[in-house]
Amino acid sequence: MTVSGKGVGASLRRKEDRRFLQGRGRYVGDIRPAGVLEVAFLRSPVAHARLRGVQKPAQGLVFTAADLLEIGPIRANSALPGFRASDQPALARDKLRHVGEPIAACLAESRAAAEDLAAACLPDYEELPAVSDMLAALAPDAPLIHEHWSENAFLETKREDEVADLDAIAAAKVRRRLRTARQSMAPIEGRGVIAEWDPRLEQLIVTSSTQMPHVTKSGIAECLGLDEGQVRVISPDVGGGFGYKGILLAEELVCAALAIRLGRPVRWLEDRLEQLTANANCREHFYDVTAWADAEGRLLACEVEAVVDAGAYSAYPFSACLEAAQIGSIFPGPYTLPRFRFRTVSACTNKPPILPYRGVARTGVCFAMETTLDALARQLGIDAAAIRAINLVPPEAMPYRNLVGKVFDSGDYPEALRRAVAAIDVAALRARQAAGETVGLGLAVFCEQGAHGTSVYHGWGIPFVPGFEQAQARFTPDGVLELRVGLHSHGQGLETTLAQVAHEVLGVDPARVRLVHGDTALTPYSTGTWGSRAMVMAGGAVAEACRQLGERALTIGAALLQAPREACVLRDGAIVQGEAKVTLDEVARTWYRRPQNLPREVDKGGLEVTAGYRPDPDTGTHSYAAHAVVARVDRETGAVVLEQYVIVEDGGTLVNPMIVDGQVLGGTAQGIGTALYEEMPFDAQGQPLAGTLADYLLPGASEVPDITIEHMVTPSPWTRFGQKGIGESGAIGPPAAIVNAINDALARFGAEVTDLPATPARVLAALAKVGAA
Amino acid sequence: MKLHLTVNGAATALEAEPRTHLADLLRDQLLLTGTHIGCEHGVCGACTVELDGAPARSCLMHAGSCDGATVRTIEGLVDDPVMALLCEAFSAEHALQCGYCTPGMLMTARDIVLRLPEADEDRVREELAGNLCRCTGYRGIVRALLAVLASRRRPGSGDPDSPLSGCLA
Numbered sequence: 039m040t041v042s043g044k045g046v047g048a049s050l051r052r053k054e055d056r057r058f059l060q061g062r063g064r065y066v067g068d069i070r071p072a073g074v075l076e077v078a079f080l081r082s083p084v085a086h087a088r089l090r091g092v093q094k095p096a097q098g099l100v101f102t103a104a105d106l107l108e109i110g111p112i113r114a115n116s117a118l119p120g121f122r123a124s125d126q127p128a129l130a131r132d133k134l135r136h137v138g139e140p141i142a143a144c145l146a147e148s149r150a151a152a153e154d155l156a157a158a159c160l161p162d163y164e165e166l167p168a169v170s171d172m173l174a175a176l177a178p179d180a181p182l183i184h185e186h187w188s189e190n191a192f193l194e195t196k197r198e199d200e201v202a203d204l205d206a207i208a209a210a211k212v213r214r215r216l217r218t219a220r221q222s223m224a225p226i227e228g229r230g231v232i233a234e235w236d237p238r239l240e241q242l243i244v245t246s247s248t249q250m251p252h253v254t255k256s257g258i259a260e261c262l263g264l265d266e267g268q269v270r271v272i273s274p275d276v277g278g279g280f281g282y283k284g285i286l287l288a289e290e291l292v293c294a295a296l297a298i299r300l301g302r303p304v305r306w307l308e309d310r311l312e313q314l315t316a317n318a319n320c321r322e323h324f325y326d327v328t329a330w331a332d333a334e335g336r337l338l339a340c341e342v343e344a345v346v347d348a349g350a351y352s353a354y355p356f357s358a359c360l361e362a363a364q365i366g367s368i369f370p371g372p373y374t375l376p377r378f379r380f381r382t383v384s385a386c387t388n389k390p391p392i393l394p395y396r397g398v399a400r401t402g403v404c405f406a407m408e409t410t411l412d413a414l415a416r417q418l419g420i421d422a423a424a425i426r427a428i429n430l431v432p433p434e435a436m437p438y439r440n441l442v443g444k445v446f447d448s449g450d451y452p453e454a455l456r457r458a459v460a461a462i463d464v465a466a467l468r469a470r471q472a473a474g475e476t477v478g479l480g481l482a483v484f485c486e487q488g489a490h491g492t493s494v495y496h497g498w499g500i501p502f503v504p505g506f507e508q509a510q511a512r513f514t515p516d517g518v519l520e521l522r523v524g525l526h527s528h529g530q531g532l533e534t535t536l537a538q539v540a541h542e543v544l545g546v547d548p549a550r551v552r553l554v555h556g557d558t559a560l561t562p563y564s565t566g567t568w569g570s571r572a573m574v575m576a577g578g579a580v581a582e583a584c585r586q587l588g589e590r591a592l593t594i595g596a597a598l599l600q601a602p603r604e605a606c607v608l609r610d611g612a613i614v615q616g617e618a619k620v621t622l623d624e625v626a627r628t629w630y631r632r633p634q635n636l637p638r639e640v641d642k643g644g645l646e647v648t649a650g651y652r653p654d655p656d657t658g659t660h661s662y663a664a665h666a667v668v669a670r671v672d673r674e675t676g677a678v679v680l681e682q683y684v685i686v687e688d689g690g691t692l693v694n695p696m697i698v699d700g701q702v703l704g705g706t707a708q709g710i711g712t713a714l715y716e717e718m719p720f721d722a723q724g725q726p727l728a729g730t731l732a733d734y735l736l737p738g739a740s741e742v743p744d745i746t747i748e749h750m751v752t753p754s755p756w757t758r759f760g761q762k763g764i765g766e767s768g769a770i771g772p773p774a775a776i777v778n779a780i781n782d783a784l785a786r787f788g789a790e791v792t793d794l795p796a797t798p799a800r801v802l803a804a805l806a807k808v809g810a811a
Numbered sequence: 812m813k814l815h816l817t818v819n820g821a822a823t824a825l826e827a828e829p830r831t832h833l834a835d836l837l838r839d840q841l842l843l844t845g846t847h848i849g850c851e852h853g854v855c856g857a858c859t860v861e862l863d864g865a866p867a868r869s870c871l872m873h874a875g876s877c878d879g880a881t882v883r884t885i886e887g888l889v890d891d892p893v894m895a896l897l898c899e900a901f902s903a904e905h906a907l908q909c910g911y912c913t914p915g916m917l918m919t920a921r922d923i924v925l926r927l928p929e930a931d932e933d934r935v936r937e938e939l940a941g942n943l944c945r946c947t948g949y950r951g952i953v954r955a956l957l958a959v960l961a962s963r964r965r966p967g968s969g970d971p972d973s974p975l976s977g978c979l980a
Contacts, residue, residue: 051902058910059898061845061885065911068844150830226849226857226945227911277847277911278945310850529909529946700905703948731854731943739939739949744932768948 045542049696066230077306078152080142085168085388085724095158099145103129114354117499126351135350138316168724172347172385192384208330219717220322227277228308233297250566257286273556276528286354318718320395322347323402335425339377397769408774458664480779488570488763490658508562509579512646515630517623524564543584545611570763578651597637659762665771669779676798689764705768713773814878819887834869845885856942859915885914900955908946
């Protein structure tokens, strides 16, 4: 770190805090252009139907698909062999495929009046049998959601290592069927869109609460047949994303088309009912896992049949198969698995299209792998820590390429496990168990691939393969450093961390660094903030842009010092030769206002640099963590209390440890929600059954324990400062660790929880199944 | 319908449809957009304001039923000494990320500090049950509140030079 204590590695307080604390954040819902028309959507009340038409009210602005033929369908293809792409109409055309699918846009001076209009519309439809369960969707006689397909599946992937010989060899074999629930990511701010047509610039301006303004811009241009230059997307302050806002929205297309058509701004703000019912869109997995181990617990093989409920359409840009297909590549986790056989299916159902939620497939995979390991350990009579220690990739094997080709960059996985277990008083816990208390210890170890780029994604062939990241750095005439990046912050504190990176390179005080982001007109192209990539990619690009800017400043500063360039250095925000120095402010002033003082060899590009970055290799960083949980189960009520929660985490070099802790803590709270509370059930007709936050339970302050985080620091050899992507990590481990703790507590009854969330009802059912309730 | 409110110290005459809720009135007519709307059914707490001296869910209050009331929003508390302590502590403890729940969280936090000066961690967590945060995992929020409670219990905590006083620089 720099001597100032404000560079890479400093827990600098956030520059963005002040406006948020004073209620001066500016979110989509805070922006209300003059003459705006508010939009309410008429949405499908049923999961599966043939749509014959819509009877509109006599008065009022109501638009159906037939009125907006200029909007092309959303099509998120994948290059994976056998992938079936769906055409998702922005407004339903001939079929309704999930509850909440938009049918018509209703516009009025207020949202309330627009909702009145929507209520006055009469959709005419013929209901069809709904496919609400992903396993039933794959039955041969299941009704087809896309009728020209041969089955309700977007994609099937497989690997066929031989496992038939293992029964004869293995000391232990377990088989488990596991399920995770469908969830809603539920950022506290919902989605929101304002679309305006600027007749002077002949440009559509879409203000949207999105994590990826540039991808959204491209998607809008594609679907509306506009040049990309005719579309500008602005993403103001974003009230939480988590993947929920990493998508091209049907609502964005409709608002955009209406703004062009009507010549007036239009605005749609998602309400919580829309979010919960129309957009419960993640995490629903089924696993049938068989695992074999030798007498010491060494894994011999895993066989996995996995189905992911991908919903009705392939969402743009990540497609319908990202989770299921990824299961095949990430199931081995941090372990040295020698053989692996799998079949995964992305099932198509009458539910909202799947989106990748923080952790993406890893949360489900970690739950499946880690509960299976515990089952093996119980069968072998060995310790849960021991079975992990013997299978983890050892530090001396790094960088390590596993059997499916994932490359782990660095780290000491067994040490993370040792430290996590050491933080727990295991002897005391075992004594409590011996005394009859229903308490247990649960462990989970996992790694998180982040910031993976072209070499990983080109094989997926999704609409956007991430590659290089650019950043622009420039001095304004008063010496303020302006950074421009195309990805966006939705709580990560990039205004602070990227200023720290710039400070590290140029020495400019972070208070004099200004980040411009969230506007496609002002920033270089970027695929956005997702996949734990921002700090690696934008951090690397900002560092490189600042380095080049520093070179240019050095030339000018040396000339002002009348010293040879080689004799000068850039230090603490100044060009220095011995005792003499010229500040970067003076360099900036000279370039802009006193060009007569510039040296002949000055770079005519001035004090403005756009530089690009890509790690080499770009197969991704692997942060990793061990979670250790002590949980107490109430045998009477089935309630679970988390008594202790310990995380040992390695994110490489931490640019801002305070912010990293915040990411890990917030992710863990979400993982606790996945483990114990959050579930969007659907009935057999495909109706979502949790319509409020009183039914869909988010963890509150009393449900999240005081979590302890210990850091290990193993820099990535492949990134600019050794930093690793870590934003999703916290959300991956909790379901695995917590269910393992519950099952450790229930082990003396022979009971096991296999489905998420582990609600009191499921815990009691597990006990009842073995006659212990 | 016509109604009168005192909002952040200013008497205001307003007109609203009977179905308008207080949060929409504050945001749309008075442009007080610091009060956020998260669920509109009284669970998430993002819309919490001070209504006649006590915290209230502005999304559950019909504007018309508030006729004659005194309302304070986050914008009206910038100079409030307890709020200044809380803002400082929230920043120091990284008690906010996206900032969307933050104004409502601060309104509740201020009420906790004033009403329960002896509150311990369990009590603070219980009192925060009506305010959801999806980003932070609550640890920073709880620690910030405990820091402010502790600072106010210290002798001479009214001292303007004490380390936690003063709004964010």
